[in-house]
Every structure is written in C-alpha cells, then in structure tokens.
Amino acid sequence: MSGDPNEEELDELRKKKMEQLKEQQEGEDGEAQQAAQQQADAQKKAILRQHLSDGARKRLNTVKMSKPDVGEQIEQQVVALAQSGRIQGQIDEEKMKQLLQELTPDSKSFDIKRR
Numbered sequence: 001m002s003g004d005p006n007e008e009e010l011d012e013l014r015k016k017k018m019e020q021l022k023e024q025q026e027g028e029d030g031e032a033q034q035a036a037q038q039q040a041d042a043q044k045k046a047i048l049r050q051h052l053s054d055g056a057r058k059r060l061n062t063v064k065m066s067k068p069d070v071g072e073q074i075e076q077q078v079v080a081l082a083q084s085g086r087i088q089g090q091i092d093e094e095k096m097k098q099l100l101q102e103l104t105p106d107s108k109s110f111d112i113k114r115r
Contacts, residue, residue, distance in 0.1 A: 044079055051082045055093035063100065070104060077103060 052060065064071025077099065081087045091099070 044075065047079050047082050048075060051078060051087050051090055053090045053092045056091050056096035059093055059096050073103060074099065
C-alpha cells in the first residue's frame with residue numbers, strides 16, 4: 001500500500017462490507033435452523049397426537065412437568081417406535097405406564113438404621 005488515502009478508505013470499506021456480509025449470513029443460518037427446529041417439533045407433535053390416547057398424553061405431560069428430561073426421552077422413544085412401524089394402534093394409559101417403568105430406573109430406597 002502506497003499510503004494513498006483513497007486506498008486506505010477502500011480497504012476500510014471492504015472490511016466493513018465483509019463484516020456486514022458475515023453477520024447477514026449468520027442471521028440467515030440461524031433462521032434456517034430455527035425453521036427446521038419448528039418443523040421437527042410440529043412433526044413430533046403430530047406423531048404423538050396420532051399414536052397416544054388422551055390418557056397417555058395427559059400422563060406424558062405430567063411427567064414432562066415434573067421431569068422434563070425423562071419426558072423428552074419418552075417422546076423420542078414413542079416417535080422412534082412410530083416411525084419404525086412398531087406401534088399398532090394407539091398407546092393407552094396402561095401401555096404408557098409400562099413404557100415409563102421400562103425407561104425410568106428403579107427408584108432407590110434408603111434404609112436408615114439407628115443405633
């Protein structure tokens with residue numbers, strides 16, 4: 001660079017333009033990811049609505065309120081079973097109880113002995 005003021009201004013303008021393009025691209029990527037996430041959530045809800053009875057859906061919602069990670073795990077399991085074709089008909093509340101018992105570890109009990 002010869003130190004010409006015009007070249008320095010051009011370099012600054014180029015840098016600013018590159019930063020703007022990077023920010024714009026990051027924003028578009030975020031929007032695309034968000035749209036894909038919303039579509040996946042809608043598809044998951046539709047599968048759950050189709051394969052769970054009202055009682056099973058209520059039980060699942062109760063589990064999700066108390067233990068969100070367990071609720072998500074159950075939802076993923078039901079969706080995987082539905083997509084693989086291993087669910088015939090709907091899952092009722094009794095089947096949901098069995099599924100919950102299978103996927104949640106046994107609760108630990110503590111015996112306290114006093115001396």
